[in-house]
Amino acid sequence: MNLISWNVNGLRACLGKGFLDFFQQADADLFCLQETKLQEGQVDLPLPGYHQYWSYAEKKGYSGTAVFAKVPALSVQLGLGDAALDNEGRIITLEYPNFYLVNCYTPNAQEGLKRLDHRMAWDDAYRAHLARLDQVKPVIACADFNVAHQEIDLKNPGPNRGNAGFSDEEREKFTALLAAGFTDTFRYRNPDVTGAYSWWSYRFNARKNNAGWRIDYFLVSDRLRGQIADTPIYRDIFGSDHCPIGLSIEV
16 A cells, blocks of 8 residues: 655645646555645545545634545544644544554644644644554554654754754654654664655755755554555655655555
8 A cells, every 4th residue: 555645835836836747646545635725615626536535724724634545434533622723624534444544734833932832732632642543453644743853854953953843842742652652664664864854944945955854754553564665755746845755555
């Protein structure tokens, strides 16, 4: 089974920058989007052979997630079941016979960590959500997690220490998430690979110079780790400040 995850930073803009070309090329079984920045009815996206699942933020032009699936889900859950966290369209959970798929766009702690408390509450609720699912059947989770976990996961760890996306608090929550029974698929397959990033600032020629961050991940329940076949990062695909990432796995 092949999966793709991509923070498109506005789907309507990305559609004008080759989104459908990559979508067709990828031919994924499950294609997950974050930061769609859409309201219902704002885009007509004919994708023959795919079932479409959308979650929208109440605020227009903000956040939002989607999953395009070749096989219809057994059940669909939008949100985490917490009114304080569920108004930004950040998470879609699909149930399949042998696994759950969870597609997520994690809140950004923002400059000066001004939204850190909200981010910490989200991380705790998200970890609990995945742990509950994992008690029923294995989980495949993809997200823009908005955190570089280790120093190897960003170009310039020193100057960024304590900033949003590389604060001790965010990194510790991600460590706790993995400790709850989940595997970072790319790092499991590539423990020592450097320069592997999924997001680059639009400033300072960051992408040209590969001064990036790996903040987009596929996680799987630990008991699936032996079934991971490949974990590509499609760094040559443009259309967003993030590039798509992939997972091939037997489930």
